[in-house]
Amino acid sequence: MTDYQELEARHRRMSAIGGAISILGWDQSVMMPDGGAQSRAEQVSALSLIVHEMQTAPDMDDLISSAENDNGLDEWQRANVREIRHGWVHSNAVPADLVDRKIMARSACEMTWRSARAENDFAKLEPQLTDLLAIIREVAAVKAEAFGCGLYDALLDSFDPCRKSADIDVLFAELLTFLPGVLDQVLEAQNAASPILLPEGPFSIEAQEALGRQVMELFQFDFDHGRLDVSLHPFSGGTPDDSRITTRYAEDDFTQSLMAVVHETGHAQYERGLPKAWRGQPVGQSRGMAVHESQSLLFEMLAARSPEFIGYISPTLREVFGGSGPAWEDDNLLRLYHKVERGLIRVDADELTYPLHVILRYRLEKDLINGDLAVRDLPEAWSEGMRELVGVVPETDADGCLQDIHWPGGAFGYFPTYTLGALGASQIFAAAKSQDDGIMAGIAKGDFSNLLTWLRANIHGNACKLMPDQLIEQATGAPLGTAAFKAHLEARYLRG
Amino acid sequence: MTDYQELEARHRRMSAIGGAISILGWDQSVMMPDGGAQSRAEQVSALSLIVHEMQTAPDMDDLISSAENDNGLDEWQRANVREIRHGWVHSNAVPADLVDRKIMARSACEMTWRSARAENDFAKLEPQLTDLLAIIREVAAVKAEAFGCGLYDALLDSFDPCRKSADIDVLFAELLTFLPGVLDQVLEAQNAASPILLPEGPFSIEAQEALGRQVMELFQFDFDHGRLDVSLHPFSGGTPDDSRITTRYAEDDFTQSLMAVVHETGHAQYERGLPKAWRGQPVGQSRGMAVHESQSLLFEMLAARSPEFIGYISPTLREVFGGSGPAWEDDNLLRLYHKVERGLIRVDADELTYPLHVILRYRLEKDLINGDLAVRDLPEAWSEGMRELVGVVPETDADGCLQDIHWPGGAFGYFPTYTLGALGASQIFAAAKSQDDGIMAGIAKGDFSNLLTWLRANIHGNACKLMPDQLIEQATGAPLGTAAFKAHLEARYLRG
Numbered sequence: 001m002t003d004y005q006e007l008e009a010r011h012r013r014m015s016a017i018g019g020a021i022s023i024l025g026w027d028q029s030v031m032m033p034d035g036g037a038q039s040r041a042e043q044v045s046a047l048s049l050i051v052h053e054m055q056t057a058p059d060m061d062d063l064i065s066s067a068e069n070d071n072g073l074d075e076w077q078r079a080n081v082r083e084i085r086h087g088w089v090h091s092n093a094v095p096a097d098l099v100d101r102k103i104m105a106r107s108a109c110e111m112t113w114r115s116a117r118a119e120n121d122f123a124k125l126e127p128q129l130t131d132l133l134a135i136i137r138e139v140a141a142v143k144a145e146a147f148g149c150g151l152y153d154a155l156l157d158s159f160d161p162c163r164k165s166a167d168i169d170v171l172f173a174e175l176l177t178f179l180p181g182v183l184d185q186v187l188e189a190q191n192a193a194s195p196i197l198l199p200e201g202p203f204s205i206e207a208q209e210a211l212g213r214q215v216m217e218l219f220q221f222d223f224d225h226g227r228l229d230v231s232l233h234p235f236s237g238g239t240p241d242d243s244r245i246t247t248r249y250a251e252d253d254f255t256q257s258l259m260a261v262v263h264e265t266g267h268a269q270y271e272r273g274l275p276k277a278w279r280g281q282p283v284g285q286s287r288g289m290a291v292h293e294s295q296s297l298l299f300e301m302l303a304a305r306s307p308e309f310i311g312y313i314s315p316t317l318r319e320v321f322g323g324s325g326p327a328w329e330d331d332n333l334l335r336l337y338h339k340v341e342r343g344l345i346r347v348d349a350d351e352l353t354y355p356l357h358v359i360l361r362y363r364l365e366k367d368l369i370n371g372d373l374a375v376r377d378l379p380e381a382w383s384e385g386m387r388e389l390v391g392v393v394p395e396t397d398a399d400g401c402l403q404d405i406h407w408p409g410g411a412f413g414y415f416p417t418y419t420l421g422a423l424g425a426s427q428i429f430a431a432a433k434s435q436d437d438g439i440m441a442g443i444a445k446g447d448f449s450n451l452l453t454w455l456r457a458n459i460h461g462n463a464c465k466l467m468p469d470q471l472i473e474q475a476t477g478a479p480l481g482t483a484a485f486k487a488h489l490e491a492r493y494l495r496g
Numbered sequence: 497m498t499d500y501q502e503l504e505a506r507h508r509r510m511s512a513i514g515g516a517i518s519i520l521g522w523d524q525s526v527m528m529p530d531g532g533a534q535s536r537a538e539q540v541s542a543l544s545l546i547v548h549e550m551q552t553a554p555d556m557d558d559l560i561s562s563a564e565n566d567n568g569l570d571e572w573q574r575a576n577v578r579e580i581r582h583g584w585v586h587s588n589a590v591p592a593d594l595v596d597r598k599i600m601a602r603s604a605c606e607m608t609w610r611s612a613r614a615e616n617d618f619a620k621l622e623p624q625l626t627d628l629l630a631i632i633r634e635v636a637a638v639k640a641e642a643f644g645c646g647l648y649d650a651l652l653d654s655f656d657p658c659r660k661s662a663d664i665d666v667l668f669a670e671l672l673t674f675l676p677g678v679l680d681q682v683l684e685a686q687n688a689a690s691p692i693l694l695p696e697g698p699f700s701i702e703a704q705e706a707l708g709r710q711v712m713e714l715f716q717f718d719f720d721h722g723r724l725d726v727s728l729h730p731f732s733g734g735t736p737d738d739s740r741i742t743t744r745y746a747e748d749d750f751t752q753s754l755m756a757v758v759h760e761t762g763h764a765q766y767e768r769g770l771p772k773a774w775r776g777q778p779v780g781q782s783r784g785m786a787v788h789e790s791q792s793l794l795f796e797m798l799a800a801r802s803p804e805f806i807g808y809i810s811p812t813l814r815e816v817f818g819g820s821g822p823a824w825e826d827d828n829l830l831r832l833y834h835k836v837e838r839g840l841i842r843v844d845a846d847e848l849t850y851p852l853h854v855i856l857r858y859r860l861e862k863d864l865i866n867g868d869l870a871v872r873d874l875p876e877a878w879s880e881g882m883r884e885l886v887g888v889v890p891e892t893d894a895d896g897c898l899q900d901i902h903w904p905g906g907a908f909g910y911f912p913t914y915t916l917g918a919l920g921a922s923q924i925f926a927a928a929k930s931q932d933d934g935i936m937a938g939i940a941k942g943d944f945s946n947l948l949t950w951l952r953a954n955i956h957g958n959a960c961k962l963m964p965d966q967l968i969e970q971a972t973g974a975p976l977g978t979a980a981f982k983a984h985l986e987a988r989y990l991r992g
Contacts, residue, residue: 016542019535020516023523031527035721036738039515042776046512050546225531242532280538 003066004073007084008281014051015280019239021047026237026244030229045103052099055091064088076283079465083282090158093146094139102139105132106410113408120398122379129408130375133368136412140369152369155413160290160420162467165366168416171423172359174482182486183352186340186493196335197327202251211254211320212247212261215313218446219265219299221245226268234260236267236296240279243268254321255336259300266299267292269452273460283464289414291468293421294428295459301351301422302429302488303451308444310334338492342392344399351422352489353390360385361404361415369412420480424472427484428459431476499562500569503580504777510547511776515735517543522733522740526725541599548595551587560584572779575961579778586654589642590635598635601628602906609904616894618875625904626871629864632908636865648865651909656786656916658963661862664912667919668855670978678982679848682836682989692831693823698747707750707816708743708757711809714942715761715795717741722764730756732763732792736775739764750817751832755796762795763788765948769956779960785910787964789917790924791955797847797918798925798984799947804940806830834988838888840895848985849886851918856881857900857911865908916976920968923980924955927972 001009021044028040067073067081094102109128116125136155143154152165190196213228226243238244245264247257270286278284286292303309314330317323326332340350346357364381367373373381382401387393394400406414433439438450458475465471472480497505517540524536563569563577590598605624612621632651639650648661686692709724722739734740741760745753766782774780782788799805810826813819822828836846842853860877863869869877878897883889890896902910929935934946954971968976 012538013542013545016535016538017546020520020539020543023536023539024516024519027519027523031723033720033722033738035718036735039512039735039737039775040519042508042512043516043519046509047516047543049509050513222531224529226529227527239532239535241535242529279535 002070003063004070004077004081007063007067007081010054010057011084011282012280014054017047017051019242021051022237022239023242023244029231029235029237030244030246041107052091052096055088056096060088061092076278076465080278080281080283083285083464086161087282089146090143093143095142098135098138098142102132102135102410105135106408109408109410110405113402113405117398117402120396120402122397122402125402125408126375132408132410133375133412136410137369137371140412152366152413155369156416157413159411159414159417160288160468162469163290163416163420168362168420171480171482172355172362172416172419175355175419175485176359178486179352179355182489182493183340183342183356186352187342189494190340193335196339197332198253198255198336199321199323199327199333201253203254203321205249205251207320208249208254208257211316212258214316215258215304216261216265219262219269219448220452221265221268222272225272228261234264236264236271238268238271240271240274243272254317259304259337262304263296263300266296269299269455270295270460273452273456274463275461278463285464287462287464287466287468287471289417290420290424291459291471293417294424295455297351297422297425298429298455302425303443303448305337306440306443307334308440309446310337312444312446340493342390344386344390344392344394345403347403352493355419355422356389358415358419360389361406364401365407365412365415368407423480423482423485426488427472427476427478427480428455430484430487432458498566498568499559500566500573500577503559503563503577506550506553507580507778508776510550513543513547515738517547518733518735519738519740522742525727525731525733526740526742537603548587548592551584552592556584557588572774572961576774576777576779579781579960582657583778585642586639589639591638594631594634594638598628598631598906601631602904604628605904605906606901609898609901613894613898616892616898618893618898621898621904622871628904628906629871629908632906633865633867636908648862648909651865652912653909655907655910655913656784656964658965659784659786659912659916664858664916667976667978668851668858668912668915671851671915671981672855674982675848675851678985678989679836679838679852682848683838685990686836689831692835693828694749694751694832695817695819695823695829697749699750699817701745701747703816704745704750704753707812708754710812711754711800712757712761715758715765715944716948717761717764718768721768724757730760732760732767734767736767736770739768750813755800755833758800759792759796762792765795765951766791766956769948769952770959771957774959781960783958783960783962783964783967785913786916786920787955787967789913790920791917791951793847793918793921794925794951798921799939799944801833802936802939803830804936805942806833808940808942836989838886840882840886840888840890841899843899847918848989851915852885854911854915856885857902860897861903861908861911864903919976919978919981922984923968923972923974923976924951926980926983928954 024040024044024047028037032040064081064085068085070081073081105128109125109132112125112128116122137151140151140154143157144151147154147157149157150165153163156163156165209228213223216223216228221243225241226238226245229244229246230248231246232248234245234247236243236245245261245268247260247264249257270292274284274286310333311330314328314333317333318328338350340352342353343349346354346361349357360382363385364373364378367381368375368378378401379397383393386400406412432451432454436450436454439454442448442450459471462471462474466474469479476484520536520540520543524533528536560577560581564581566577569577601624605621605628608621608624612618633647636647636650639653640647643650643653645653646661649659652659652661705724709719712719712724717739721737722734722741725740725742726744727742728744730741730743732739732741741757741764743753743756743760766788770780770782806829807826810824810829813829814824834846836848838849839845842850842857845853856878859881860869860874863877864871864874874897875893879889882896902908928947928950932946932950935950938944938946955967958967958970962970965975
């Protein structure tokens with residue numbers, strides 16, 4: 001066995017353990033009784049530790065070096081070695097005791113966050129978030145040294161490999177040149193027009209679920225390789241050949257759960273489309289969270305909320321829920337799915353205001369990591385940022401800086417990927433449409449086969465062969481930018 | 497850290513991985529889409545291999561020897577070391593390549609068995625079962641040498657530790673002194689009486705499930721630490737703090753699913769009652785399959801099918817299913833749950849004929865393992881044995897030697913535990929009742945708290961501190977025998 005083959009064998013095993021962890025995570029959110037929490041934590045911790053031990057085995061560096069000098073490798077194998085090295089640097093940079101401290105602090109902080117948010121009590125969270133932040137800054141420092149980059153970029157790299165905050169600064173600054181103006185215009189027009197009507201429920205969970213499955217089938221979700229279930233927050237998990245997506249249902253509003261299903265189907269289709277030949281290897285994985293989010297948002301925002309698809313699905317909605325009257329007319333349903341609002345809560349935001357929420361979090365987490373903002377000053381900084389960026393100010397911390405799990409969960413550097421994903425979605429969708437006239441014609445008939453074929457060939461099937469920016473550039477002919485997103489917003493919201 | 501503590505730490509990790517494997521196994525039977533089979537096999541195989549590597553680590557023998565000579569250990573710790581040694585001998589006896597060959601042969605054989613049974617084609621299974629048997633005999637040979645025992649006893653030991661086939665021969669011979677006669681008498685009386693009526697369905701799955709949950713609550717199943725779901729064959733899985741039990745429903749008959757639920761609840765309550773202080777250690781596990789089956793059969797056969805409980809639950813059955821008329825009368829429902837029949841299928845057998853099915857399999861598998869019977873001669877030997885023991889002969893192999901998954905699944909030495917469990921159940925229940933008058937009085941009111949308290953103290957809480965025979969003897973005052981079973985059958989079926 002060559003050193004390269006040895007690396008493949010080890011990563012195949014690590015990937016199998018990772019798949020097990022993923023299924024156990026799904027089970028925890030969807031199936032597990034509360035009393036199973038302790039034993040589940042022990043299971044996942046044992047498996048995670050085994051992966052960490054394998055990844056930081058003493059001979060790993062030499063094996064990778066040897067593979068890096070193996071001239072017999074093909075393009076994919078070389079990319080695999082590059083990804084293996086990249087993952088190794090991340091794991092190896094962090095000493096075992098720091099890994100332990102991070103896991104403990106994160107777990108304590110996340111638990112406190114749940115009650116602090118419920119009780120709207122930021123003071124309760126502050127000490128533990130301060131401790132966790134200190135540990136995350138330690139992690140950032142050792143990784144920054146290993147990668148030779150800044151603190152924040154070292155964290156960002158885990159979620160969107162090789163992305164630099166300097167690039168994000170440029171992209172987000174560009175967004176701010178037009179988003180506020182577009183938002184003003186859209187709101188003005190929306191307010192001047194007749195009110196948008198929300199169809200009146202109740203809508204049975206059974207009917208909503210059946211509709212969700214029907215729409216998943218349209219998006220070619222393969223139920224022989226996946227499931228749809230219910231969880232507190234929608235997510236996509238499992239493995240490429242065993243997708244587990246979830247949604248949640250509200251009896252008084254079917255519109256949210258339906259789009260959540262489409263969104264998670266976008267994530268699942270990305271995983272499902274990863275190259276079968278590279279299952280279990282680092283190069284065969286998805287290309288980070290920004291690209292992942294581009295695929296879910298492309299399905300949800302670009303395809304499913306398009307006038308073409310809303311026009312196609314509206315008769316089905318009326319039929320499934322027995323709806324009739326003005327709220328159920330095609331035009332109202334389309335306006336409902338394009339409704340814009342200055343709101344307090346990120347996860348409820350529309351695609352126009354969502355980036356403003358993200359920019360706020362991005363600014364704050366950069367300052368936290370760089371030591372320019374203390375946790376205790378977070379509520380005030382949050383309010384100021386909301387006033388400036390979104391134009392509304394939370395009355396409570398529960399609706400403010402306590403709303404997201406990311407920071408208490410130790411995920412700093414994750415937030416920008418939502419908006420990078422939105423930019424990518426627009427740019428990729430525009431490229432796809434320009435290369436295949438059949439895509440929009442198909443969507444208007446509920447047929448996503450042309451779109452999926454294009455995505456399989458240009459995004460999914462490339463896995464981690466290229467870096468994220470190269471992948472976008474190869475697929476769309478240009479580096480990631482804001483132009484396509486701007487054009488999409490203008491087309492959808494200003495020419496309507 | 498002492499060597500003993502090191503052993504505890506390693507076994508804690510192995511147990512956590514084992515728990516993960518158990519949850520993944522449940523998921524596979526209950527949740528997983530078919531297309532997930534390949535990735536699941538890879539996950540479970542990776543985790544199983546890790547446990548095997550840990551268990552056969554080069555320093556393990558020395559660590560155990562050191563702990564065996566550690567005078568500072570208390571009684572439970574010493575028992576833990578004994579169990580660790582016992583598990584080590586099992587794992588260490590079998591070379592890695594034989595483990596691999598067994599896994600491969602078993603997986604191929606089990607797959608072939610599924611279609612062979614469906615197609616009633618024993619010839620299709622024969623070559624692969626022959627191969628698998630050869631490998632199992634190799635395993636038996638290396639274990640027999642390690643333990644210094646016979647081939648069959650070496651396999652038996654995995655399922656009922658320290659049990660000897662010589663003891664089973666005696667017990668089963670005793671059973672054959674009275675079972676055939678009792679069976680004749682019961683069938684004669686049953687045929688002479690008015691026909692037993694099966695309540696007419698359909699019975700909605702929802703109502704059956706709600707009833708199952710209600711009965712589980714009576715048996716004090718803790719839904720904060722467990723779930724009830726549906727699978728092709730009922731089973732009990734998960735972990736002590738996260739029990740996953742399943743049943744299956746037939747719309748034309750609620751009686752089977754209800755008793756399956758009680759049976760699996762018995763298994764789950766045993767696991768749940770294992771001592772919390774010894775979670776994750778070999779000494780904290782259940783005491784083998786015979787004791788396990790004694791707990792499920794005690795719940796199902798002794799408690800739930802008792803006249804007291806059937807009397808208690810009959811009004812509920814009528815209410816839940818809206819039943820009325822002769823089939824729904826207390827007396828008919830009791831006779832239904834005590835119905836006896838010479839049948840072809842083990843899993844459908846009543847408690848009188850079940851041991852006869854088991855004795856047949858026990859004889860045949862002993863001969864197979866000892867080389868006294870070839871796989872190709874199995875169908876004929878099966879028919880002869882059925883004629884002699886049960887008094888009916890299958891017309892097809894599907895209803896004969898193809899009916900059970902055990903042998904194609906590589907499990908030789910498992911079958912006797914069903915009947916050893918039945919003997920244990922009667923003996924334990926008799927002891928419990930003789931020590932606590934409140935047990936039957938409680939059952940008559942649907943209150944199982946006295947019974948459960950007694951089982952927790954005398955069986956569940958002892959885990960693996962004692963060997964199976966010692967456990968039974970300590971709890972009941974006598975070694976495992978057939979007297980209590982005989983007395984139970986005569987009381988229930990002959991004095992009715």
